[in-house]
Amino acid sequence: MLKVGLVGLGFMGSSHLGIYKRLMDEGFPIKLVAICDVDESKKTGALTKGNIDVSDKSIDFSQFNFYTDMEEMIEQEELDYVDLCLPTFIHAPYAVKAMEKGLHVFCEKPMAISTEACQEMIDARNKYDRFLMIGQTLRFFPSYQYIKETYDQKRYGKLNEVALFRGGTTPLWSWDNWLLDRERSGGCLLDQHIHDVDTINWILGTPQSVTTQGKVYYEGSGYDLVSTNYLFDDVVVNAQDNWTINNDDFGFEMRFRFSFDEGTIILENGKLVDYPNNEKSFTPDIDPENGYYLEIKHFAQSIIDEVDPQSAAPLESTMETIRIAEAEVKSADEKRPIEL
Ligand SMILES: NC(=O)c1ccc[n+]([C@@H]2O[C@H](COP(=O)([O-])OP(=O)(O)OC[C@H]3O[C@@H](n4cnc5c(N)ncnc54)[C@H](O)[C@@H]3O)[C@@H](O)[C@H]2O)c1
Numbered sequence: 216m217l218k219v220g221l222v223g224l225g226f227m228g229s230s231h232l233g234i235y236k237r238l239m240d241e242g243f244p245i246k247l248v249a250i251c252d253v254d255e256s257k258k259t260g261a262l263t264k265g266n267i268d269v270s271d272k273s274i275d276f277s278q279f280n281f282y283t284d285m286e287e288m289i290e291q292e293e294l295d296y297v298d299l300c301l302p303t304f305i306h307a308p309y310a311v312k313a314m315e316k317g318l319h320v321f322c323e324k325p326m327a328i329s330t331e332a333c334q335e336m337i338d339a340r341n342k343y344d345r346f347l348m349i350g351q352t353l354r355f356f357p358s359y360q361y362i363k364e365t366y367d368q369k370r371y372g373k374l375n376e377v378a379l380f381r382g383g384t385t386p387l388w389s390w391d392n393w394l395l396d397r398e399r400s401g402g403c404l405l406d407q408h409i410h411d412v413d414t415i416n417w418i419l420g421t422p423q424s425v426t427t428q429g430k431v432y433y434e435g436s437g438y439d440l441v442s443t444n445y446l447f448d449d450v451v452v453n454a455q456d457n458w459t460i461n462n463d464d465f466g467f468e469m470r471f472r473f474s475f476d477e478g479t480i481i482l483e484n485g486k487l488v489d490y491p492n493n494e495k496s497f498t499p500d501i502d503p504e505n506g507y508y509l510e511i512k513h514f515a516q517s518i519i520d521e522v523d524p525q526s527a528a529p530l531e532s533t534m535e536t537i538r539i540a541e542a543e544v545k546s547a548d549e550k551r552p553i554e555l
Contacts, residue, residue, distance in 0.1 A: 216244050216245065216246055217244060217245045217246065217295045217296070217515055218246055218248050218293060218294050218295050219235065219246065219248065219249075219294065219295065219296055219297070219298055219515075220247075220248065220250070220251060220285075220288050220289070220292060220294045220296075220298070220318075221235070221250045221251070221297075221298045221300065222250075222251045222252075222285050222288075222297050222298065222299050222300065222301055222309065223251075223252060223300035223301040223302075224250055224252040224254075224257040224262070224300070225252075225300065225389065225390055226388055226389070227300040227323055228250075228252070228300035229262040230507060231300055231511065232247070232250075232262075233274075234507060234508050234511050235511075236274055237508065238511070238512065238515070243512070243515070244519065245515050247279060248279065248280060248292055248294070249279055249280040249288050249291075249294070250276075250279045250280075250281055250282070251281075251282040251283065251285050251288045252281075252283065253283050253390075254390065257281075258276065258281040259276060260274060260276040280292065285297070285309060285312070285313070286312065286316070289313065289316045295319060295518060296313075296318050296319035296320060296321060296346070296515075296518060297309075297313045297318050297321070298321045298511070299313075299323060300323050301323070302389070302393040302394075302399055302400065303325055303327065303328050303393075303400050303401065303406065304328045304399040304400070306322050306323070306326065306327045306328070306332070306336075307327040307328070307332035307333070307335050307336050310322050310336050310339065310347060311335055311336060311339040314339045314340060314343040314347065315339065315343055317343070317345070319345050319346040319347070320345065320346070320347045320348075321348050321350065321511065321514045322336075322349055322350065323349075323350045324350050324351045324352065324409060324410070324413070324533070325405055325406065325409045325533075325537060325540070326349045326351075326530070326533045326534055326537055328399070328401060328405070329537070330534060330537050330538050330541060333533070333534035334534065336530070337530050337531070337534065340530065346514070346517060346523060346524055346525075347525075347530060348510075348514050348517075348524045348525060348527075348528060349528055349533040350507075350510055350511075351410070351413045351528045351533050351536065352410075352506040352507055352510055353410050353413065353414050353417075353506060354413070354506070354510075354527050354528050355506035355507075355509040355510040355513065355527065356505065356509075357501040357502040357503075358482055358487045358499075358501060359471075359506075360501075361480070361499050361501050362418065362471070362473050362480060363418055365475070365480065366473070366475075370475075370477075370478075371476060371477040371478040371491070372475055372476030372477045373449070373476045374419075374450050374473065374474070375449075375450060375451065375474050375475065375476065376451045376452075376472065376473070376474040377415065377418075377419070377450060377451070377452040377453070377454075377471070377472070377473055377474075378471065378472040379411040379414065379415070379453070379455070379470070379471050380411075380455045380456070380468075380469070380470040380471075381407060381408070381410060381456050381467075381468065381469040381470070382403075382407070382455070382456050382457040382458055382460055382467070382468065383460050383465055383466050384460060384461050384462070384463065384465070384466060384467065385439075385458050385459055385461055386406075386458065395436040396436065397435060397436055397437040400437060401437045401544070402438045402439055403436075403437065403438060403439045403440065403441060403456050403457070403458040404429060404437055404441045404540060404543060404544060404547075405537075405544075406437075407458055408441050408443075408454065408456035408540070408543075409536060409540055410469070411454040411456065412536050412539050412540050412543070413533070413536040414471075415445055415452060415454065415539075416532065416536045416539060419445075419447055419452070421539060421555050422445035422446050422447050422539070422555060423447065423448075423554065423555065424542075424552045424553060424554045424555060425443050425444070425445055425539065425542050425543050425546050425552065425553055425555065426443065426444045426546055426551075426552040426553075427441060427443040427444075427543040427544075427547040427553075428442050428443075428547060429441045429544075429547030437544075438544070438547055439457070439458055439459055440456070440457045440459060441457075441543070441547070442454075442455045443455075443543050443546075468484070468485075469482065470482055477492050478491040478492055480499075486498070487499055487501070510527075513527060539555060542554075542555055
């Protein structure tokens with residue numbers, strides 16, 4: 216039976232909590248034994264509601280031991296791994312500390328606040344020989360895997376265009392408002408747009424250069440609106456994000472359009488549609504499961520099987536995503552293309 220400690224019970228931690236409850240209900244050999252959060256009110260189950268509601272509120276909190284300090288939790292409990300749902304600026308120090316204490320680590324995206332911090336995590340992973348995986352969740356989403364397979368297997372021939380968008384209401388829920396602090400979150404660009412940067416990196420690799428326009432909408436925040444053109448040979452690639460669409464009817468949305476020689480695949484309004492050239496469009500028959508559940512199950516199963524979980528999201532690759540995002544920040548700051 217795997218024993219897990221969840222660190223950070225904010226918006227994402229609440230969603231992970233729901234996933235552990237589901238895994239336990241399903242009889243998966245895992246037990247969430249402890250929760251750690253600096254905010255004591257979390258002890259009673261005061262869950263954070265963000266822009267997507269994925270938490271399960273019917274949870275009995277008395278079954279978990281509660282801590283406000285991760286090191287104390289690690290000392291008191293016999294854990295196999297910690298699941299870090301912490302503000303980005305402390306991903307690296309907390310991941311390194313947990314590995315130093317002998318635990319495996321699942322850490323939410325983005326990997327860390329800088330490439331230097333990512334390197335510290337990789338060095339610690341090598342030094343302490345623990346499993347470390349970053350929750351770049353789109354790599355586990357069936358709709359994104361459908362695109363990756365279409366591209367890798369050349370089902371529709373050559374890829375010509377990638378257009379990505381995500382955005383919605385401003386994340387005003389965060390602890391100490393860290394998400395709107397450039398130094399602690401990197402803004403929308405590093406926190407939310409990073410999903411699309413990772414998708415581009417995962418499917419196409421590193422672009423030759425990036426040209427980014429960004430706008431800081433909230434004083435002190437990172438770029439809250441962003442549009443980036445990625446230079447690749449022969450593919451037109453653009454990704455946009457805007458977390459200032461403050462209308463609950465819009466909420467949150469992720470969209471994509473991948474256009475190939477022989478067909479186009481579009482995700483819009485939560486619907487995935489495949490448009491083969493000159494044939495009837497269709498809804499692909501894909502796994503309806505969401506990537507959050509699949510990635511955590513994959514990580515836990517990897518520990519049980521003693522197989523490195525990195526195949527889906529190698530650390531060098533998730534760090535490269537941060538390097539591309541840093542180039543985007545530099546491009547927006549200096550108003551010029553940045554080569555990679
Ligand atoms: N995969 C996704 O789609 C997705 C979506 C949202 C957020 N995230 C990521 O999840 C992480 C957390 O984001 P969030 O929106 O849940 O933020 P949040 O502010 O809602 O939650 C952070 C929690 O950590 C706690 N915390 C802060 N410092 C701590 C410490 N030193 N020790 C223990 N607890 C501490 C806070 O009290 C809070 O409950 C971020 O890295 C974010 O990018 C991922």
